[in-house]
Amino acid sequence: MTDHLTVVDHPLVQHKLTHMREAGASSSKFRRLLREISQLLAYEITREMEMTTKRIDTPLQPMDAPVLAGKKLALISILRAGNGLMDGILELIPSARVGFVGLYRDEETLQPVQYYFKVPDSLEDRLVIAVDPMLATGNSSVAAIDLLKKAGANNIRFLCLLAAPEGVARMKEAHPDVPIVTAALDERLNEMGYIVPGLGDAGDRMFGTK
Numbered sequence: 730m731t732d733h734l735t736v737v738d739h740p741l742v743q744h745k746l747t748h749m750r751e752a753g754a755s756s757s758k759f760r761r762l763l764r765e766i767s768q769l770l771a772y773e774i775t776r777e778m779e780m781t782t783k784r785i786d787t788p789l790q791p792m793d794a795p796v797l798a799g800k801k802l803a804l805i806s807i808l809r810a811g812n813g814l815m816d817g818i819l820e821l822i823p824s825a826r827v828g829f830v831g832l833y834r835d836e837e838t839l840q841p842v843q844y845y846f847k848v849p850d851s852l853e854d855r856l857v858i859a860v861d862p863m864l865a866t867g868n869s870s871v872a873a874i875d876l877l878k879k880a881g882a883n884n885i886r887f888l889c890l891l892a893a894p895e896g897v898a899r900m901k902e903a904h905p906d907v908p909i910v911t912a913a914l915d916e917r918l919n920e921m922g923y924i925v926p927g928l929g930d931a932g933d934r935m936f937g938t939k
């Protein structure tokens with residue numbers, strides 16, 4: 730991918746996102762819509778994956794048919810909310826290897842606190858897609874990608890549902906080589922570091938916590 734930021738303005742994505750933003754949406758509805766959107770965003774972020782051909786026999790004749798090249802991609806969920814995107818993407822790419830980066834954002838300092846890290850081997854040979862619904866200050870995604878690079882990843886893309894301009898700028902500064910795919914670029918962050926208009930705390934809305 731060449732653009733640093735891609736906003737997927739597909740009507741189905743935008744319609745589903747509007748329903749997710751609504752304050753009254755239940756956790757089950759929120760999770761279902763996130764799963765559905767994740768597959769549409771994954772479709773976009775996996776464009777331009779490397780391809781090769783495989784010799785096969787159709788019922789009529791042999792052909793050199795397109796297949797994905799190289800090692801299986803690595804899908805990395807930034808816990809917890811990343812899991813809401815990961816499940817749907819795994820349905821689309823069932824052979825993906827899966828990793829987890831456990832981070833939460835300290836509510837006062839807005840700095841990420843790490844509590845878990847487990848990723849597939851040979852990250853340096855894989856396309857790595859890191860997923861987290863929210864890109865707010867960018868502190869969490871920058872930290873997660875720092876860790877992935879330290880573990881060897883060198884071909885990383887970041888998939889999120891909502892991004893704030895502040896977070897996009899922070900990612901561009903820290904990781905200009907990591908393209909971002911999102912469903913929407915919102916207006917700004919509020920004084921608490923929440924994306925506005927946004928949808929609130931994605932993890933809490935998915936899991937029914939406060």
Ligand SMILES: O=P(O)(O)OC[C@H]1O[C@H](OP(=O)(O)OP(=O)(O)O)[C@H](O)[C@@H]1O
Nearest residue numbers: 808809810833834865866867868869932
């Ligand atoms: O760009 P930032 O300012 O770092 O904010 C974004 C982060 O905040 C949320 O996670 P949270 O800390 O609420 O953890 P959770 O997924 O466990 O709810 C979100 O899922 C991102 O990881």
Ligand SMILES: O=c1cc[nH]c(=O)[nH]1
Nearest residue numbers: 865923924929930931
């Ligand atoms: O608006 C925001 C900002 C950070 N994390 C969220 O879940 N929502």
Ligand SMILES: [Mg+2]
Nearest residue numbers: 930931932933
């Ligand atoms: Mg949260």
